[in-house]
Amino acid sequence: MEKILRWGLLGTARINRSLIPPLRSSRRNQLAAVASRSLEKAQEYAREWRIPSAYGSYQALLDDPKIDVVYISLPNHLHVEWALKAAEAGKHVLCEKPIALRTEDVDAMLAASKTHNVHIAEAFMYRHHAQTLKVQELLETGAIGELQTAQGSFLFKLNRPGSYRWEPDQGGGSLWDVGCYPLGYAIMAVGAAPVEVMGWQRIAPSGIDHTFFGQMRFANGVLAQIQSSFALPSFSNMELRGTEGALLIPDPFTPSQRSQFILQREKNHKVRVKGSELYLGEVENMSDVILNGAPARVPLEESRRIVQSLAALHRSAETGQPVKV
Ligand SMILES: NC(=O)c1ccc[n+]([C@@H]2O[C@H](COP(=O)([O-])OP(=O)(O)OC[C@H]3O[C@@H](n4cnc5c(N)ncnc54)[C@H](OP(=O)(O)O)[C@@H]3O)[C@@H](O)[C@H]2O)c1
Numbered sequence: 001m002e003k004i005l006r007w008g009l010l011g012t013a014r015i016n017r018s019l020i021p022p023l024r025s026s027r028r029n030q031l032a033a034v035a036s037r038s039l040e041k042a043q044e045y046a047r048e049w050r051i052p053s054a055y056g057s058y059q060a061l062l063d064d065p066k067i068d069v070v071y072i073s074l075p076n077h078l079h080v081e082w083a084l085k086a087a088e089a090g091k092h093v094l095c096e097k098p099i100a101l102r103t104e105d106v107d108a109m110l111a112a113s114k115t116h117n118v119h120i121a122e123a124f125m126y127r128h129h130a131q132t133l134k135v136q137e138l139l140e141t142g143a144i145g146e147l148q149t150a151q152g153s154f155l156f157k158l159n160r161p162g163s164y165r166w167e168p169d170q171g172g173g174s175l176w177d178v179g180c181y182p183l184g185y186a187i188m189a190v191g192a193a194p195v196e197v198m199g200w201q202r203i204a205p206s207g208i209d210h211t212f213f214g215q216m217r218f219a220n221g222v223l224a225q226i227q228s229s230f231a232l233p234s235f236s237n238m239e240l241r242g243t244e245g246a247l248l249i250p251d252p253f254t255p256s257q258r259s260q261f262i263l264q265r266e267k268n269h270k271v272r273v274k275g276s277e278l279y280l281g282e283v284e285n286m287s288d289v290i291l292n293g294a295p296a297r298v299p300l301e302e303s304r305r306i307v308q309s310l311a312a313l314h315r316s317a318e319t320g321q322p323v324k325v
Pocket residue numbers: 010011012013014015016035036037038041072073074075076078096097098123124125163164177
């Protein structure tokens with residue numbers, strides 16, 4: 001009989017609500033525990049979500065030998081610390097984006113995953129959806145010729161006062177929060193990190209970038225532009241343009257189970273895709289890697305490219321100079 005992976009949640013974040021249903025529906029996974037900084041909060045959360053065990057500290061959950069995998073959905077500045085502690089405790093890790101705020105921290109995770117023989121992955125749910133897999137297939141089979149440019153946006157109005165997203169020392173700001181989506185998409189499409197970036201930002205009173213605009217140049221000549229915002233009406237898209245056509249993707253990051261995008265050649269062709277529930281793919285890919293040795297769809301090496309590029313964009317915006325990656 002195939003092993004069932006027992007998961008523990010570090011923290012009681014809002015985003016947990018998206019991961020709990022796929023953990024329940026997947027036959028190879030089981031939600032076994034939740035930890036909070038307060039035992040009372042953990043117990044209340046466990047009752048609400050019917051989770052068997054509750055812990056009053058994150059370390060207590062890591063000390064539970066029955067837990068195989070932890071999901072880290074803490075504020076961004078805590079991802080590295082708890083991913084490393086989890087790896088040390090022998091747990092596999094699914095960590096929310098951005099997995100780290102510095103390239104050297106991704107290197108530490110790469111080393112820890114080898115030393116402790118655990119899988120660590122960044123939770124980019126859209127990367128596992130059938131729509132993204134179809135886009136990758138079209139790029140690989142030359143449907144738009146040679147890729148030349150990539151443009152993408154993830155904009156929304158952040159109306160959550162008190163959120164860590166407003167705090168510079170907690171990894172706040174629109175680029176880390178949602179700029180990582182169009183940037184990661186461009187890096188996926190090219191298959192490499194950019195070699196040079198230039199970024200501009202608009203700063204909120206708390207000091208974070210509420211809006212960011214970035215440009216990137218890749219070694220193979222591809223040029224990319226991304227924008228992210230906490231201050232603009234909701235909008236997301238990706239446009240990938242090649243020598244023979246384009247892919248126009250109106251909902252690249254949160255595709256629904258029936259999504260569609262445009263393949264533009266001489267004419268526009270609608271590409272319809274039947275996908276599964278958005279957060280199921282990252283759970284199933286974790287199980288495939290851990291239980292069957294399958295390749296990770298978002299390997300840490302790719303997370304490293306994303307973190308390195310985001311950090312370089314920040315440096316560029318701060319200095320007003322282009323930055324080599
Ligand atoms: N992939 C996606 O679709 C997606 C969507 C949204 C967010 N995210 C990511 O998920 C993570 C969490 O985002 P969220 O909006 O769900 O977070 P949130 O609701 O603000 O929750 C964060 C949790 O972290 C714990 N925590 C520990 N130290 C904290 C501190 N100093 N301040 C505040 N909370 C602290 C808290 O749990 P306890 O009090 O129980 O310990 C809290 O419930 C972020 O990394 C974000 O980028 C991903």
